[in-house]
Amino acid sequence: MAPRPIQEAGRASTPLELLFDLVFVVAVGSAVNQLAAGAGSGALGRSLVSFAMVFFAVWWAWMNFTWFASSYDVDDGPYRLTVMAQMAGVLILAAGLVGAFRDFDWTAGTIGYVVMRAAQISQWARAARGDPERRTTARRYAVGIGLVQVGWLARLALPHSLDWAASSFLLLAVAELAVPAFAERARPTAWHPHHIAERYGLFTLILLGELATVAVAGVQVELDSTGLTPGLTGVSAATLALLFALWWLYFMTPMANRLAHDRELAFPWGYGHVTIFLALAVLGSGLELAVEVSHANHLHIGVVTVGYLVCGPVALFVAGLWGLEAWAERALFGLPPLVIAIAVLLAAPWLAATGIGVAGAVGASALVAVVLVVMVVVRRSADPAPDTPPPAPAPAGS
Numbered sequence: 001m002a003p004r005p006i007q008e009a010g011r012a013s014t015p016l017e018l019l020f021d022l023v024f025v026v027a028v029g030s031a032v033n034q035l036a037a038g039a040g041s042g043a044l045g046r047s048l049v050s051f052a053m054v055f056f057a058v059w060w061a062w063m064n065f066t067w068f069a070s071s072y073d074v075d076d077g078p079y080r081l082t083v084m085a086q087m088a089g090v091l092i093l094a095a096g097l098v099g100a101f102r103d104f105d106w107t108a109g110t111i112g113y114v115v116m117r118a119a120q121i122s123q124w125a126r127a128a129r130g131d132p133e134r135r136t137t138a139r140r141y142a143v144g145i146g147l148v149q150v151g152w153l154a155r156l157a158l159p160h161s162l163d164w165a166a167s168s169f170l171l172l173a174v175a176e177l178a179v180p181a182f183a184e185r186a187r188p189t190a191w192h193p194h195h196i197a198e199r200y201g202l203f204t205l206i207l208l209g210e211l212a213t214v215a216v217a218g219v220q221v222e223l224d225s226t227g228l229t230p231g232l233t234g235v236s237a238a239t240l241a242l243l244f245a246l247w248w249l250y251f252m253t254p255m256a257n258r259l260a261h262d263r264e265l266a267f268p269w270g271y272g273h274v275t276i277f278l279a280l281a282v283l284g285s286g287l288e289l290a291v292e293v294s295h296a297n298h299l300h301i302g303v304v305t306v307g308y309l310v311c312g313p314v315a316l317f318v319a320g321l322w323g324l325e326a327w328a329e330r331a332l333f334g335l336p337p338l339v340i341a342i343a344v345l346l347a348a349p350w351l352a353a354t355g356i357g358v359a360g361a362v363g364a365s366a367l368v369a370v371v372l373v374v375m376v377v378v379r380r381s382a383d384p385a386p387d388t389p390p391p392a393p394a395p396a397g398s
Contacts, residue, residue: 001072001079001123001130003190011195013202014075016083020065023087025206027058027094028281032210034101035285039309040292042300049162050101051282053169054109057093059277060176061086061116063270064145066199067180068120070191072127082119089115104160114149121145133187140183148175181267191266193259200273204250207280211243211287231294234359238366239287242314245369249321250276252376258328268327275320283313290358307349307361314365315345318372337375341368 004011031054038047065086073079089112096108121142128138151172158164259265286309293299293306322338345368351360 001074001126003071003127003131003134004073004192006190006192008192011192013195013198014069014073016075016080017066017069017073017199018202020083020087021062021202021206023090024058024062024203025210027054027090027097028207029210029213030094030097031055031058032281032284032288034097035282036288038101039285039305040289040299040301044301044305046162047101049166050104051285052278053106053165054093054097054100055278055281056169056173057109057113058090059274060173061090061113061120062203064117064120064180066203067189067191067196067270068123068127070195070199071189072123072131078126079123082123085119086116089113089117089119104162104165106160106165107156110152110156114152117145117149121149134189136186137183137189140186141179144179144183145176148172148179151175177271184267188263188266193263194256196270197254197256197259200255200270201251203277204280205247207277207284208243208247210284211239211280231357231359232291234357235287235290235294235362238359238362239290242362242366242369245366245373246280246314246317248373249318249369249376252373252380253325255328262328265328269324272320272324272327275323276317279313279317279320283310283317286310286313287362290362294358303352303358304349306358307352310358310362311345311348311365314369315342318342318345318369334375334379337372341372344368 031051034054035047035051038044038050065083069083092112092115093109094112096106096112099105099107100109124138124142124145128135128142131138155168155172158168255269259269286306289299289301289306290310293301293303318338318341322334326332345365348364348368349361351364352358354360356363
């Protein structure tokens with residue numbers, strides 16, 4: 001398992017990676033549905049805590065595999081079988097979501113997560129044998145991940161309560177986040193910038209697709225029961241506009257060349273994407289609730305709260321995307337429009353309390369996103385400078 005070249009031409013996602021992503025669609029979709037169901041039943045705070053824990057497990061396992069595969073994807077039989085074991089872990093985690101959200105019973109979810117991480121440990125152990133230059137790095141990953149998994153398993157002995165679950169989760173999540181920072185100090189792994197940028201783009205598309213799926217499913221339920229209503233039509237149209245605008249914003253700036261030019265962006269860019277991914281996932285739940293309350297509200301949740309579950313994630317998405325680009329360019333550009341956009345998004349949910357209904361909050365978030373797209377397009381069309389710097393030569397020994 002030797003590292004793949006950093007400047008390998010035509011590097012793209014493999015069919016195995018695409019299958020891996022599809023399995024994660026199941027876990028993300030289940031978590032989104034559970035959050036919507038919990039919030040709709042009146043247990044919003046409890047459901048958000050459970051969702052944060054589940055989403056961390058899904059995001060972290062996906063991200064660790066993605067960066068590892070970018071460096072060491074040999075695509076042979078043992079590699080494929082190990083990745084399939086990780087997929088099995090994802091499905092076990094997804095199967096345990098009902099118990100996790102309802103009773104804070106993390107037994108199945110933890111077992112699924114540990115299965116994913118154990119498979120990753122075996123991959124790092126194999127990389128330690130095949131890449132002498134980065135043997136210390138690979139061993140640090142293997143040992144660090146293994147020690148944290150002991151902590152996750154020990155956590156199962158704790159009482160099934162909100163306080164114990166949240167505090168132990170925070171401690172172990174910090175430990176998980178610290179492993180790559182410690183391991184990469186020995187010698188950075190040879191990840192491919194164009195491959196990484198594509199993989200993150202594909203995961204973003206998965207989450208954007210979840211928005212469309214949730215919206216369509218909700219509309220179908222309403223049509224089958226009582227028929228199309230003005231409120232439902234407004235939510236559906238605004239959801240479509242919001243989906244297109246968020247896609248446009250994210251893919252407006254190709255990041256591959258920036259990552260190739262400055263490999264120090266790896267940690268802030270890789271970790272910082274959690275704001276974008278989390279925002280899109282919560283937005284899926286918010287839109288599902290918006291569809292349900294747009295015609296016949298039988299939920300135990302206020303319409304303004306539903307508005308915040310739509311507008312809040314959009315604000316987080318916009319702020320997270322701005323932060324990533326500002327860090328990449330080392331410049332605080334476009335700050336006033338960003339502040340205005342977030343202020344409007346935080347005020348828009350109160351439109352749901354008027355005669356406009358939840359459609360007003362969804363429509364306002366879509367309008368803000370569309371305006372931001374237009375502003376960025378106009379700014380860049382007036383700026384003759386290239387969006388991305390030319391790639392720098394790969395470091396010696398890579």
